[in-house]
Amino acid sequence: MLREKFDRYLQGLQDEVLILGSMVEKAIGYAMEALKKRDLALARQVITDDTLINRKRMDIEEKCVELIVTQQPVASDLRIIVAVLNIIIDLERIADHAEGTAKIALMLGDEPPLKPLIDLPRMADRARDMLHRSLDAFIRRDAEAARKICIEDDEVDNLYDQVFRELLTFMAEDPKTITRATRLIWVAHNLERSADRVTNICERVVFTVTGKMEEIGVSKY
Amino acid sequence: MNPKIQTRELSFYYGKVQALNRVSLSINEHQITALIGPSGCGKTTFLRLLNRMNDTIPEVRLSGEVLLDGQNIYQPGVDVVEVRQRVGMVFQQPNPFPKSIYANVAFGPRMLGMNRQLNLDEVVEKSLRAAALWDEVKDNLNKSGAALSGGQQQRLCIARVLAVEPEVILMDEPCSALDPLSTLKIEELMQALKKRYTIVIVTHNMQQAARVSEWTGFFLLGEMLEYRSTQELFTRPQDKRTEDYISGRFG
Structure with missing residues (x-):
């Protein structure tokens, strides 16, 4: 393979990561919307789409392996490929967390709403925004931006604490809410983990x- | 880490053409140092200066120093034969003498005055063993060295170098004429030899440099641009030109 062709492949590989990233961003957003609006069809959509995300990740991994085998990349070429191999794992896991949230949306579908959801959508927005900017930093090779994003993980951790405390008070006041409140804690946990995964991506940047x-940044959780 | 060889501001000219420009480099004892760079960058010239192999070329000029265990090998009064005994060399093309396998290995010790058959036998066996060739040739020591395969010939040349008990082995693209399997054998041999010797290898094959060496120096247009641990040089080179070269953007 000629160097120019290799460069094109490498560029293509990073474009694929961006595509995977936008699929994952959508999954986070849709899962939260499904939960908030009790939209079961949308929740099912997120679950189905997760298989597409998994497949995309496999495709990218195969392309990385092909480049390693045929090009024996070194220096920054190698670093890009190693970063991609790691980033796609984190992306897939974030999508799994979104899928988990979608499943909870299905479970809660028939139950009366516990409360209007405010902080959970906020956490989802934060996580999604951090994810978007981390991939942007990857493409722009902006280590400084990546480091800053990691610091923002603390805000997600704080929101998690807040949600956790609030849901505990619901459970303490009325044991009938325990099932629903616990499931919402799972959602908060999914989002907190997602933001943590974004910090991994930033480390790869x-x-x-x-x-x-x-x-x-070492997360509190 | 002990430096076995150090060069200080080493410059070299073929007539008016400057082949090396103030190269300062420290080669660690019992490690493998690889020199890489595009054709004509001066890496082979540099290697040959480490045991005064360029002395015989007319109209050459040198400035700077090459220190072997702290002593400048270019200072007047130094015995060149002794330098070449201490710093042996293996070339790109295997070049066995048109003699028997035994005579090839015994050649150096005989030149240095070893004549007793018993001692010679011992040296020949020891050297061939160290070069991982003994088992393949022990029953045919009188066969011509030229009758061996390319990979075996190269190991014979290594045995010939080892027979004079050098301290440093210089290798100038020792595997470029060999198939992958023979290359692997030479590379394994290098790993075994570095416990006793200091090895400097010039190679065009960057994967080889990455595989076998602890230190790598990148040469370009007669200058040594970057010298650092092999792992660092191949994962995070500091000079853009090194990066461009090792990732195939030029050269």
Whole structure:
């Protein structure tokens, strides 16, 4: 393969990561919308779409392996491919968390709503926005932006604490709410984990730029 | 880490053409150092300066120093034969003498004055064993060295170098004429040899440099642009030109 062709492949690989990223962003958004609006069809859609996300991840992984085998990449080429291999795992897992939220939306579908959801959608927005910007930083090779995104994980952790405390009070006041409240805690946990996964992606961005493995922010959870 | 060889501001000219420009490099004992770079970058010239192999070329000029265990090998009064005994060389094309396998290996020790048959037998066996060739040739020591396969010939040349008990082995693209399996054998041999010797290898094959060496130096247009641990050089080179070269953007 000529160098120009290799460059095109490498570019194509990163475009694929962006496509996968936007699929995952949608999954986060749709899952929360399904939960909020009790839209069971949308929840089922998120669950079905997850298989597409998994397949896309496999495709990208295969392309990485092909490039490693045929091109023996080194230096920044190698770092990009190693970063992609890791980023797609995190993306797939974030999608799994979204799928988990969609499943909870289905479980809660027949139950009366516990309360209007405010902080959970806020967490979802935060996680989705962090994810979007982390991939943007990857494409722009912006280590500084990636480091900043990691710090924002604290805000998601704080929202998680808040949701957790609030739901505990519901359960304490009325044991009949325990099932529903617990499920919402699972949702909060899914979102908290998703934001953590974004910090992993950010660490890969820093690695791509500097060649150094750094643990940037250690999450409370 | 002990430096076995150090060069200081080493420059070299073929007539008016400058082939090396102030190369300062420290080669660690009992490690493998790889020198890479495009054709004509000066890496082979540099290697040959480490045991005064360029002395015989007319109209060459050198400045700077090459220190072997701290002593400049270019200072007046240094015995060139002794330098080449201490710093052996293996070339790109296997070049066995048109003699028997035994005579090839015994050649160096005989030149250095070893004549007793018993001692020679011992040295020949020891060297062939160290070069991982003994088992393949022990029953045919009188066969011509030229009758061996390319990979075996190269190992014979390594045995010939080992027979004079050098401290450093210079290898100038030792595998470029060999098939992958013979290449693998030479690379395994290098790993075994570095416990006793210091090895410097010039290679065009970057995967080979990445596989076998602990340190890598990148040469371009007579200068050494970057010298660092092999792992670092191939994952996070600091010089853009190194990056461009190792990732195939030029050269």
